[in-house]
Amino acid sequence: MTPDLPADTTADPLDEVERYLSHHPDTEAVELLITDTNAVMRGKWAPAGTIEKAFTSGVAFPLSMFGLDVWGREVMETGLHVDTGDRDGFCKAVPGSLRPVPWADVPTAQVVLTMTTETGKPFHGDPRHALEAVVARAAKLNLRACVAFELEFYLLTGRTGEAQAEALRPVLSLGDGPDRQNMYALSDLSAHSDFFAAVRAGAKAQGLPIDTILSEAAPGQFEINLKHRVDAMAAADDALLLKRLVQETARRHGLRATFMAKPFMPWAGNGMHCHVSMVDIDGANIFADASKGQRTLEHAVAGLLEGMAPAMLVFVPTWNGYRRLLPGSYAPTRVAWGHNNRSVAVRIPAGEAAATRIEHRIAGADANPYLVLAAILAAMLDGIEEQRVPPPPTDRNAYEAPAPQLPDDMQDAVRLFRKSDFIRRTFGVEYRAMYAAIKEAEISAFRSEISPLERSTYL
Structure with a gap:
């Protein structure tokens, strides 16, 4: 296989939407996917009309979704939750990521999103941006x-x-x-x-x-x-x-x-x-x-x-x-x-x-x-x-x-x-502190749990 080249990000983003819907005109819904710190897929199910919005103005999600532990719980030490008013960012579609969902019960598309701030800048908490920088x-x-x-x-x-x-x-x-x-x-x-x-x-x-x-x-x-x-x-x-x-x-x-x-x-x-x-x-x-x-x-x-x-x-x-x-x-x-x-x-x-x-x-x-x-x-x-x-x-x-x-x-x-x-x-300094805070919260949770082996041994 000849390796793929990077997606063309200079084209009109709505061209991709138009091409997809011309091949899948019966699309009823879209799954909006964003990957959190722990590689857990989070997002929303939305009507198909949301696809265009994802490729243009973006879909609102709280920035705090990147401050969740592996159980999906808020880690306050990240500074991304109530301390900041739990602000929204805007997630925009990644070019080339609009694809069908073969296992869906109704004709459904999926699109990968990436987080930006209110001003349109890449949000440091999104792990995609770390790779983009390298x-x-x-x-x-x-x-x-x-x-x-x-x-x-x-x-x-x-x-x-x-x-x-x-x-x-x-x-x-x-x-x-x-x-x-x-x-x-x-x-x-x-x-x-x-x-x-x-x-x-x-x-x-x-x-x-x-x-x-x-x-x-x-x-x-x-x-x-x-x-x-x-x-x-x-x-x-x-x-x-x-x-x-x-x-x-x-x-x-x-x-x-x-x-x-x-x-x-x-x-x-x-x-x-x-x-x-x-x-x-x-x-x-x-x-x-x-x-x-x-x-x-x-x-x-x-x-x-x-x-x-x-x-x-x-x-x-x-x-x-x-x-x-x-x-x-x-x-x-x-x-x-x-x-x-x-x-x-x-x-x-x-x-x-x-x-x-x-x-x-x-x-x-x-x-x-x-x-x-x-x-x-x-x-x-x-x-x-x-x-x-x-x-x-x-x-x-x-x-x-x-x-x-x-x-x-x-x-x-x-x-x-x-x-x-x-x-x-x-x-970056912010990501280093955020990620470490999440992991320390997870360590604390595991250390607070008494294992079945401990009970069977000492009870």
Whole structure:
């Protein structure tokens, strides 16, 4: 596939609306989508006539939606709620994001929104703007990122609801037991062929560039890979919209799909690996340059290694996510890199020179793709601009390598995030404080909860 180019933002925005409605004249409704800090899709259902408004004046939403914790509760310490009068911003449609909703009961469109203030300026709390700023920084160097995400998830069956959470179990193929790993099994894909056919059909309808689908390292666990795009914003959009497609398709099939980082302790966690290369003004991969490509690649790697621990809270943003980072789990635990080595945090995959790229393996599948990619690209640019030199690559088991340990506790990750100059430069002082406040509120909630194990042990 030839990677897509960035959307044309100079065209009349209503041209996109007109084209869409000419192909979908029976559209009755639109789903207005905006991604919050925790990568939760929020928004409204509205009549189809609202589409034009979304592309012109914008749709009002409170700025405080970016000051919510993972449960959707207000975090007052963000300063975005009653202290400011809970002011509205205006969310405008992202060009190229108007698409059909295949699973809707009535003909419905969806459009991705981005938040601006009353004066029309980008609102700092919207995670899209953090990535846009890093993309603009790369453009000043005549560079564009070529990006693809890989997303892992579990398909679950059983009752849902807080009281019945333990009744949820991974789907199993006929004749399989829960202790069968069955990695890369075609039989597991065949057992759920109707589900994956619906996912592919939905992706085609929505223009999501799905590549390969495989059975992963645990019963009921699967991975869907997206194709590369020379458009970082579109690649992050792809990741979020794919998650939504998978979850809605599962619901239609009487299943539940979860991107929770570590839903089951005995089995593998869900990661969101990010493949990145950089192309120049002519579209050439700078890491594949015969004379200086390897050196430039190593500069980028060095930047990634240096920015890794400060950005850990972005890559692993949940209390549960730190349970995924275990030795031997193929989720990294050390600040290490290597060639063709899946135990490291930054892997250089094997392949032809023209496809030389970096695979960043830290993020959980529940992380926010905009923030993850902003941190990755900013660190790569730091390394390239400052010509940093990485330590030697790790060619064996990185879990035993003499490399620094990654933070394995959410509170430590918050501490590093709060004091990091890299985070300040990448996300800004306001965002750094807001994001840390949300995460500290979540930590407090988890620490105030007594676990069933504590009760069964001590009661």
